[in-house]
Amino acid sequence: MERRKFLGFGAGILAATMVPASLSAQNYRETKVDLWKIKNEKGKPGVNAAIKALFGTDKVEDGKVKLKAPDIAENGAVVPVSIKADGASRIALFQDGNPEAAVVVFDVPKNGIPDYSLRIKLQQTSDVTAVAEIDGKLYKSTKKVKVTIGGCGG
Amino acid sequence: MRIKAKFKDGVTTVKAMAKHPMLSYIQAKKKGKEANFITYIVGKVGDEIVYEASTSQFLSKNPYIKFKFKGGQGKELVLTWTDLSGKSKTTKKKIK
Numbered sequence: 001m002e003r004r005k006f007l008g009f010g011a012g013i014l015a016a017t018m019v020p021a022s023l024s025a026q027n028y029r030e031t032k033v034d035l036w037k038i039k040n041e042k043g044k045p046g047v048n049a050a051i052k053a054l055f056g057t058d059k060v061e062d063g064k065v066k067l068k069a070p071d072i073a074e075n076g077a078v079v080p081v082s083i084k085a086d087g088a089s090r091i092a093l094f095q096d097g098n099p100e101a102a103v104v105v106f107d108v109p110k111n112g113i114p115d116y117s118l119r120i121k122l123q124q125t126s127d128v129t130a131v132a133e134i135d136g137k138l139y140k141s142t143k144k145v146k147v148t149i150g151g152c153g154g
Numbered sequence: 155m156r157i158k159a160k161f162k163d164g165v166t167t168v169k170a171m172a173k174h175p176m177l178s179y180i181q182a183k184k185k186g187k188e189a190n191f192i193t194y195i196v197g198k199v200g201d202e203i204v205y206e207a208s209t210s211q212f213l214s215k216n217p218y219i220k221f222k223f224k225g226g227q228g229k230e231l232v233l234t235w236t237d238l239s240g241k242s243k244t245t246k247k248k249i250k
Contacts, residue, residue: 116207
């Protein structure tokens with residue numbers, strides 16, 4: 001029975017790798033393995049290094065990205081964040097308060113609208129940075145979120 | 155996964171919540187468990203990808219996501235997440 005299950009699982013993976021090119025997906029956990037390991041160290045946040053690891057450059061201008069996050073998060077375990085960047089092809093979110101810098105990377109599909117919301121964890125007061133790639137250029141917006149109770153078990 | 159997908163004025167708005175503990179490495183260590191969290195979420199309508207996110211341990215427990223895309227009227231949205239352990243879950247929802 002176990003063996004049967006295993007074979008079925010293998011077939012599933014095979015099917016997934018054989019999807020046509022139009023379906024080709026970008027899983028940055030697989031294509032940019034190192035990005036997710038970039039650490040935030042005391043006095044040396046990893047945000048710029050993470051931006052460089054993902055986009056190939058850390059030349060980033062301010063503007064064009066609308067980042068919405070609370071000024072004060074009473075509970076760091078649930079911090080609502082919204083990112084909007086018209087015309088963006090890729091959007092990524094970073095912060096400098098957790099052990100590692102990268103939070104999420106969105107690839108904006110053809111009919112996707114670059115307007116995303118999610119809830120994140122912040123261990124302590126952090127600068128949250130959203131970066132968007134628009135026409136090959138990088139733009140960012142940073143917001144300080146004050147955390148009164150940490151959300152990473154800290 | 156709980157999904158709400160609504161079509162209005164040419165745009166589908168999706169709100170979804172996945173049920174997942176999203177244990178970060180620190181949390182897992184404290185609890186004496188293995189870290190495990192959703193690493194990839196993809197949304198499709200038919201063959202077309204409409205949402206794609208590579209995610210980390212820093213998404214909240216039972217992650218909530220919201221996104222929009224053009225089109226989708228009367229069609230079915232298929233959302234799939236995959237976690238660090240390799241487990242995945244697919245949920246289908248008709249767009250209203």
